Amino acid sequence: MVDNFFRPKSVAIIGASANSKKLGNNILVNFKRNFKGKIYPVNINETIIEGLKTYGSVQDINDKVDLAVVVVPANVANRVVEDCARSGIKSIIIITAGYRESGSDGIILENRLKNIIKTDDVRVIGPNCIGVLDTYSGVDTIFSPYERMERPFKGKISVISQSGSFGTAFLDWCAENKIGINKFVSFGNRVDVDECNLIDSFSKDKNTDLIVVYLEGPKNGRELMKSLKATTKNKPVIVLKAGKSDKGAKAAASHTGTLAGSYNIFSSAMRQVGATEARTLDELFDFTKVLNKQRPAKGDRVAIVTNGGGYGVLSADACIHEGLHLAKFSHSNVEIIKKTMPRFAGVHNPLDLIGDATEERFDVALSALSKDKNVDIIVVFLWALGTTLDSGVVDIISRIAEKTKKPIICGGVGSRYTTDMLLRLESSGIPTFPTPWRAMKAAKVLSDYGKVKK
């Protein structure tokens, strides 16, 4: 059971420190912010740290400890883990680095660690990791201070990351973009708890709607496929595989001691089990955004609506490139839309409402297309730099998005005026993207995941 890592009633921080430059201090301070359970700092030289009674060893704590966080140097970490196991602590997060990733001495150290936890009935996350964040319980082993890394608010995305730097940056990005998080685990060298344990746990978690995974290499490809296959029918899983190239794989080996394996095999396996593969960080961010906000699409027929002709052309290019289809609008809707357009303008897909489009023209067009049986997804690209389209178009799009079951995705390029409109759309639950191509890739993800759900 990995659930104990997220909802402990008491935690021991071994290697807690009074020195604010040390990780053992940062972790303690961050725990104190939001964790509702009991906190026991452990440090052989101190009696009080950050106002909390401090213990010389976990064995001195006269209470049941549910979770231990280990932040001591590598040469004593294994002994500390033994102490924890002897004290009956069942869940241990080892932040400490200097294991397998650091060469031959580290490998010996890591093998010893494996033996310790094998004989006792404990679960370990790490070593060489950032650990766990649970926005609900306040478990927070991330040593980054709040001034540097914002914490995301409570949400329904759970994140699994082999890399600590990527993982923390992703959380920071989520906070900035107001994307809520449930649980986060960085597992580093993965001596015990692995991506499959976590996917299985998040799969069952009713409060997780989307799972995001950063992986340098799976521990066991077959097991990963099994876990993913069992999960993707119920909720989407986004997977970013790093170490695609030989050189990247080599880098992964010295980073988290991982054998990266063949990328092409991995990639087709992901398709097979219905996972959403992100090939780059940009895709990972964009796909997270769109799957967090929008339901899957019923098909792949896209309606492109814009008041900027160039955006229509670029969006059509992207639509075709991504393997989506330009919807053929039903005849009756073409007639309805025609009535709001200037005499000379045609009604095609991409639908160019022309530079002088008003809110009303968007209203008529989007209302019609949101009911069009030939349309599965609507992509709206706004040009907000003219004089006829006011920011009220945001309310129109939000209203229509609320009424329809079809996903609506928006985009726009520009500075403050445009960005404000996009932010308002985001707050209404409509994902927005800075360019047509990225909006269309997001549409593709909704269409593909729709097929998995069928």
Added chain:
Amino acid sequence: MVDNFFRPKSVAIIGASANSKKLGNNILVNFKRNFKGKIYPVNINETIIEGLKTYGSVQDINDKVDLAVVVVPANVANRVVEDCARSGIKSIIIITAGYRESGSDGIILENRLKNIIKTDDVRVIGPNCIGVLDTYSGVDTIFSPYERMERPFKGKISVISQSGSFGTAFLDWCAENKIGINKFVSFGNRVDVDECNLIDSFSKDKNTDLIVVYLEGPKNGRELMKSLKATTKNKPVIVLKAGKSDKGAKAAASHTGTLAGSYNIFSSAMRQVGATEARTLDELFDFTKVLNKQRPAKGDRVAIVTNGGGYGVLSADACIHEGLHLAKFSHSNVEIIKKTMPRFAGVHNPLDLIGDATEERFDVALSALSKDKNVDIIVVFLWALGTTLDSGVVDIISRIAEKTKKPIICGGVGSRYTTDMLLRLESSGIPTFPTPWRAMKAAKVLSDYGKVKK
């Protein structure tokens, strides 16, 4: 000569209006802001608009008019152009839409327009366009109000756009990102002045260092190649081709009446003449940023430096995917860097300075690599969420970038703390990117353009 469009001493705005909802008002107001020459509003019903004496016709103006801006409806625009020609005006920008792009009636109108300007010795930009911005002379026919679209500051990039919505959004993006602009032309239906005239003009312009082109289809492919080939030896030209797919091409036809042609042929032609092709808007933005700030690279051997192991893996993947090479650091530099690293850490490329890297460690590594004869480009990906790396690393990178001739590109993912560091790097002339892949694509552009310059 198209130079007259940019540096006129006097301008007539035909269709000037007192109604702030009309384009003819916006354009007049925007001219008044920065244009140092004389402004003559023309409107048959008014005597004063925006405090300026207004004329019933261009023929009533008792002064030499260098430039006419036409913003009257399509049914009278041709007559106005005739008036201009008769009055000896040699440069005319026709903003008016409703020509070739709007079907059969429009085609007739456009053919008549062609005849008018053929018989007289005038040059025309447009119709169906946004026109011209010159940040130095203050010519500004862009009807977008300043509240909606910021104007970029003076700079050395000149921009050519077939699409008005893209063109204005690009300028707005440049303003937001503090990227300076020299001249901008949106030529719409391109009845006379075309991309070749403009590229030739900007090619000779000593105050233009970089040319950015958005094209739905070239007027004449062979001429375009000639113009580009003559230009790219001296300055880089970025070209984005829209209408790549059949459907996109169809959309282009109804947008600016352009035949888009085969994309693959276009793409290889661009490579042949040394132009930098951007395949998406994201690439266009990123390539503009990097070519605006950095010199071309001497080769394709990249050094990746990071304190986030995951970023090293992702950057290596991107490096290989883009066809660049991971530099093999010279032996002496490996030794120098090794001394600043923890005992267990290896010194490879990607160079992982590890999560506990300090400013000093970055200083030693970057100083060494900036002098390494095996390194052509340095890509630094920062993880600013730890506790040991302070924002002083920005000054170190800036100092090293100033001393070396090798291009340095940076990146980082995160919220405020990270973004502030990246902004400070940008102000020191170092281009920054939000993800490893985009940083590496930018590196590829510098490497490719280095070959063109050779």
